[in-house]
Amino acid sequence: xxxxxxxxxxxxxxxxxxxxxxxxxxxxxxxxxxxxxxxxxxxxxxxxxxxxxxxxxxxxxxxxxxxxxxxxxxxxxxxxxxxxxxxxxxxxxxxxxxxxxxxxxxxxxxxxxxxxxxxxxxxxxxxxxxxxxxxxxxxxxxxxxxxxxxxxxxxxxxxxxxxxxxxxxxxxxxxxxxxxxxxxxxxxxxxxxxxxxxxxxxxxxxxxxxxxxxxxxxxxxxxxxxxxxxxxxxxxxxxxxxxxxxxxxxxxxxxxxxxxxxxxxxxxxxxxxxxxxxxxxxxxxxxxxxxxxxxxxxxxxxxxxxxxxxxxxxxxxxxxxxxxxxxxxxxxxxxxxxxxxxxxxxxxxxxxxxxxxxxxxxxxxxxxxxxxxxxxxxxxxxxxxxxxxxxxxxxxxxxxxxxxxxxxxxxxxxxxxxxxxxxxxxxxxxxxxxxxxxxxxxxxxxxxxxxxxxxxxxxxxxxxxxxxxxxxxxxxxxxxxxxxxxxxxx
Amino acid sequence: xxxxxxxxxxxxxxxxxxxxxxxxxxxxxxxxxxxxxxxxxxxxxxxxxxxxxxxxxxxxxxxxxxxxxxxxxxxxxxxxxxxxxxxxxxxxxxxxxxxxxxxxxxxxxxxxxxxxxxxxxxxxxxxxxxxxxxxxxxxxxxxxxxxxxxxxxxxxxxxxxxxxxxxxxxxxxxxxxxxxxxxxxxxxxxxxxxxxxxxxxxxxxxxxxxxxxxxxxxxxxxxxx
Numbered sequence: 001x002x003x004x005x006x007x008x009x010x011x012x013x014x015x016x017x018x019x020x021x022x023x024x025x026x027x028x029x030x031x032x033x034x035x036x037x038x039x040x041x042x043x044x045x046x047x048x049x050x051x052x053x054x055x056x057x058x059x060x061x062x063x064x065x066x067x068x069x070x071x072x073x074x075x076x077x078x079x080x081x082x083x084x085x086x087x088x089x090x091x092x093x094x095x096x097x098x099x100x101x102x103x104x105x106x107x108x109x110x111x112x113x114x115x116x117x118x119x120x121x122x123x124x125x126x127x128x129x130x131x132x133x134x135x136x137x138x139x140x141x142x143x144x145x146x147x148x149x150x151x152x153x154x155x156x157x158x159x160x161x162x163x164x165x166x167x168x169x170x171x172x173x174x175x176x177x178x179x180x181x182x183x184x185x186x187x188x189x190x191x192x193x194x195x196x197x198x199x200x201x202x203x204x205x206x207x208x209x210x211x212x213x214x215x216x217x218x219x220x221x222x223x224x225x226x227x228x229x230x231x232x233x234x235x236x237x238x239x240x241x242x243x244x245x246x247x248x249x250x251x252x253x254x255x256x257x258x259x260x261x262x263x264x265x266x267x268x269x270x271x272x273x274x275x276x277x278x279x280x281x282x283x284x285x286x287x288x289x290x291x292x293x294x295x296x297x298x299x300x301x302x303x304x305x306x307x308x309x310x311x312x313x314x315x316x317x318x319x320x321x322x323x324x325x326x327x328x329x330x331x332x333x334x335x336x337x338x339x340x341x342x343x344x345x346x347x348x349x350x351x352x353x354x355x356x357x358x359x360x361x362x363x364x365x366x367x368x369x370x371x372x373x374x375x376x377x378x379x380x381x382x383x384x385x386x387x388x389x390x391x392x393x394x395x396x397x398x399x400x401x402x403x404x405x406x407x408x409x410x411x412x413x414x415x416x417x418x419x420x421x422x423x424x425x426x427x428x429x430x431x432x433x434x435x436x437x438x439x440x441x442x443x444x445x446x447x448x449x450x451x452x453x454x455x456x457x458x459x460x461x462x463x464x465x466x467x468x469x470x471x472x473x474x475x476x477x478x479x480x481x482x483x484x485x486x487x488x489x490x
Numbered sequence: 491x492x493x494x495x496x497x498x499x500x501x502x503x504x505x506x507x508x509x510x511x512x513x514x515x516x517x518x519x520x521x522x523x524x525x526x527x528x529x530x531x532x533x534x535x536x537x538x539x540x541x542x543x544x545x546x547x548x549x550x551x552x553x554x555x556x557x558x559x560x561x562x563x564x565x566x567x568x569x570x571x572x573x574x575x576x577x578x579x580x581x582x583x584x585x586x587x588x589x590x591x592x593x594x595x596x597x598x599x600x601x602x603x604x605x606x607x608x609x610x611x612x613x614x615x616x617x618x619x620x621x622x623x624x625x626x627x628x629x630x631x632x633x634x635x636x637x638x639x640x641x642x643x644x645x646x647x648x649x650x651x652x653x654x655x656x657x658x659x660x661x662x663x664x665x666x667x668x669x670x671x672x673x674x675x676x677x678x679x680x681x682x683x684x685x686x687x688x689x690x691x692x693x694x695x696x697x698x699x700x701x702x703x704x705x706x707x708x709x710x711x712x713x714x715x
Binding site: 130133134137154157158160161164167168170171174175177178181182185236237240241296300305 | 623627630636639643646647650653654657667668670671702704
């Protein structure tokens with residue numbers, strides 16, 4: 001079962017390259033997404049047995065991130081049905097610069113999408129640091145062709161930056177793994193396997209200076225992939241140029257996978273009694289990311305870039321939560337869930353807006369509520385949720401992190417955090433409200449029909465995050481707590 | 491065995507300095523290939539006590555990838571893009587060389603401070619591995635052509651590979667992971683991307699890949715109203 005979680009999407013991905021009918025491939029995409037979600041749900045009922053000698057196992061932390069990935073992938077797969085139908089075949093004009101371009105073949109797109117799911121699943125269930133590294137690297141491999149789906153120069157530029165920056169990050173993480181090996185090898189010969197459980201059990205024997213060095217390298221390496229500032233520069237480009245459903249997956253699922261990589265090493269560091277070492281780094285990265293995001297969100301002229309910077313902000317919040325420790329870690333894990341659902345919803349709606357208005361400019365999109373009312377309502381609701389307005393789940397998790405900051409006596413951090421959150425709220429409000437209200441352009445007509453497949457996935461994600469704000473199901477709460485305790489929180 | 495080590499160490503130092511000081515892309519590709527071949531031999535030298543199949547397969551795959559496949563791909567990209575040399579890097583060649591010498595001095599000074607579970611004669615190798623990593627970083631940051639950045643990345647990754655091999659007696663799969671990284675680079679970054687970049691832009695200057703930025707939005711707004 002543990003193996004099947006990875007193998008089924010991988011097999012489906014291979015099949016996509018062989019199948020010659022678009023309809024069949026699309027059906028396979030949704031069927032695989034459903035099967036994956038079913039297996040994930042079954043893992044909630046009863047944790048599957050570890051596979052490959054404990055290298056693959058579903059633990060509480062992994063399960064949370066696995067579920068996020070699975071839910072988001074199903075939403076994106078359903079959205080993809082409508083999206084692929086709308087995408088014209090053959091050459092067409094780019095609406096921003098007027099150059100001609102074509103799409104990558106649909107088989108490549110669907111295949112890579114499924115392969116992307118397989119690799120992200122592998123990240124969430126890897127218990128071995130080497131395997132985790134391979135999996136993170138494979139996610140880069142699978143997602144690069146997705147970003148380069150529209151073959152024009154801007155998406156090429158975005159893909160190049162993504163590949164180069166993330167590859168350097170991944171190379172650093174490999175060096176971090178080597179350092180971890182040094183830390184795990186006793187001077188008199190013999191070494192501890194790099195499996196999380198083994199490392200934690202024998203944490204006392206780890207060589208502390210090398211462990212610290214490994215932590216720093218893994219934090220920077222995976223932090224690049226996670227989009228922590230100042231290593232975030234690939235993120236706005238990749239998110240704004242890729243198709244919206246890919247942006248949703250990148251932001252909602254992939255960034256979390258990289259975050260999990262960092263959490264794993266922090267887990268080992270806590271067991272070795274040096275968790276305080278990483279704290280300041282986590283807090284610093286967190287606040288810097290939020291500050292950078294705030295600067296670029298204000299007066300942002302591209303709404304997909306605005307959402308991308310908002311992802312940088314939320315990755316900062318996650319990092320901050322982990323840095324604070326205690327309840328903060330619970331807040332961070334819970335916030336990861338809320339952020340992913342909300343951001344997935346927002347990117348899918350952004351895709352709808354892009355279809356209707358054919359521009360990413362915040363200045364030229366006006367009157368969404370009048371022209372496409374359903375998307376408009378989702379857009380405003382998503383904005384409220386992402387900025388942490390009650391009663392959404394994001395409000396609760398952001399509040400838990402704030403409380404943790406005050407409880408631990410980090411008053412300056414807490415005040416800065418609040419200031420940045422309110423700045424970002426104000427910055428996004430100015431943009432989003434102006435887009436939603438006002439008069440739609442004359443040539444667009446009074447209102448447009450909205451395809452159901454473009455609305456339902458986004459609405460479902462939104463409803464989910466709204467529910468989490470009002471009522472946290474006990475089974476979910478238990479697992480989130482278990483994950484937080486596993487990571488050294490409470 | 492020790493002479494072999496010394497030769498490889500020396501080769502690494504010289505090739506790094508050559509890369510820092512040269513503008514000819516073709517020459518740089520050859521230097522990186524030589525570096526790759528030298529590093530490919532490393533696992534065999536370590537495994538000399540027991541000539542395991544494992545070590546030989548590892549060495550062979552590294553040799554083929556770094557010594558044959560990469561240079562071939564890069565030369566192909568070079569011809570497709572029709573460029574000969576790196577023009578006007580962000581940091582000049584003399585300054586680059588000075589950086590190289592300083593970095594070499596620093597890692598050699600740090601060598602004695604590293605508490606590594608390896609024998610004393612391997613310490614030098616570890617220090618040079620770090621030097622190689624630094625040079626790789628430097629090349630990525632200071633050069634403009636996509637091709638030179640890829641070369642810088644390969645150098646960075648050669649350094650990591652060298653470091654991995656010296657400690658690989660502990661966990662052999664680590665080096666295989668390094669090889670995996672190679673495959674990744676070979677398939678993706680170099681092969682596909684450079685072809686596309688040269689086709690789309692008629693050049694492979696990465697500093698002109700600057701359409702997507704939050705800094706120059708004012709300009710673009712004016713240019714296409």
